[in-house]
Amino acid sequence: MTDAARVVAITGASSGIGEATARRLAADGHRVFLGARRTGRLDALTREITAAGGTAAYRGLDVTDAADVKAFVSAARERYGRVDVMVNNAGVMPLSPLDALRVEEWDRMIDVNVRGVLHGIAAALPVMRAQGGGHFVNIASVGAYEVSPTAAVYCVGKFAVRAVSEGLRQESADGGIRVTLVSPGVTESELADGIGDPAAREAMRAYRAVALPASAIADAIAYAVSQPAQVDVNEIVVRPAASAR
Template sequence: MSTPIPDRTPKTVLITGASSGIGEATARRLAADGHRVFLGARRTDRLARVAGELTAAGATAAFRSLDVTDAADTAAFVAAARDAFGTVDVLVNNAGVMPLSPLAAGRTEEWDRMVDVNIRGVLHGIDAVLPVMLRQGSGHVVNVASVGAYEVSPTAAVYCASKFAVRAVTEGLRQESGGTVRTTLVSPGVTESELADHITDDDAREAMRTYRAVALPAAAVADAIAYAVSADPGVDVNEIVLRPVGSAQ
């Protein structure tokens, strides 16, 4: 049996939620690997900083403002990437929010936001890139989920539901694409990021401080994404689950 050979071909990689955390770390790692990165997020000042630093270091990077909850804006983001680099080879659906709270708190606006960003945002990204990838006969969709795609914990019911949905969508895309589009679900455990900063429920916020005492660096998740992206073209790395050593969940 032959050993799979890593694919070092430079690709055009689109990354959502690229202004910080896992998205920023992924942009830096993939740019260092020689890929062309196109960054999207709402905070364009941060995107400009990251893209500028990458370009100054000799990488190929560009950015555009992006609201993943807006299907038309997501389509325009993908079109801008094609205009800039000619192809759309990989989409990293990374944008996400995590305002945890118990269901009894009734924070329906926060639930709606999680559904809009974590589920609709992923679907908008897939909808925008899939016709392009099918026409060119290849592509790769990487969806960043969470260990919450496999388990549920108190205060995280809606968040976990959104990540269960991402897991289902990813598997559905794998089955439907007939091998034309590779799919990868990357599910990190607790990771250093800004997600916990937006928890408004006092008890959930305090519990998250304890939970985050052991956390993965964002670069570790970026490494996992880079592994999937660079896999032999005949290998589809479908799911990666990673946790910090010693994590209970």
């Protein structure tokens, strides 16, 4: 591993932005450690990366379980000796209007999109402090800056990720730990597949007519990760050029 290479742990790596980020960072020479619930997909992705000359390994992961996230980070450290970058990417998006009262879906979004990020920070922060530095890349959304119908609870989670990221940045300013918030606009992914409310699903289908490839977000993450230690890229918002939102 070269001096510029990193050990990168990625949650939600079985599809979408997480998968694209794993491919991009491995191609850049970083060692990637992948986590998600769908281990079959992780196995296939790991094989593809290693066949292409990259370095990758994986472990099954449920980000809603704090102990499991801690074990995931520990496994990455045991395999590669350190954890330089933690990409908190796992997320769900079962949109619905509030009066649909889909409370279980609200709880799921809070568990994955907020607690999952907090669990990632709790697991990786002590490791990074012990080794003298590190980098958190937290994936939010344009929903961290604006609220739209059917997305109120989803936006609650993304506003929270933005707030936590800024708090972590301020608290870590003199500790050698960098924090980057990446907020994608409409991006090709499986997130919309989990929308159970019919009206919200149809609205999202129209909203997603213009979408970025997941590789565009991976490129933004790669840019932030590649910067020298004295440069902290704090926030990146990436939208389709043809979209006003």
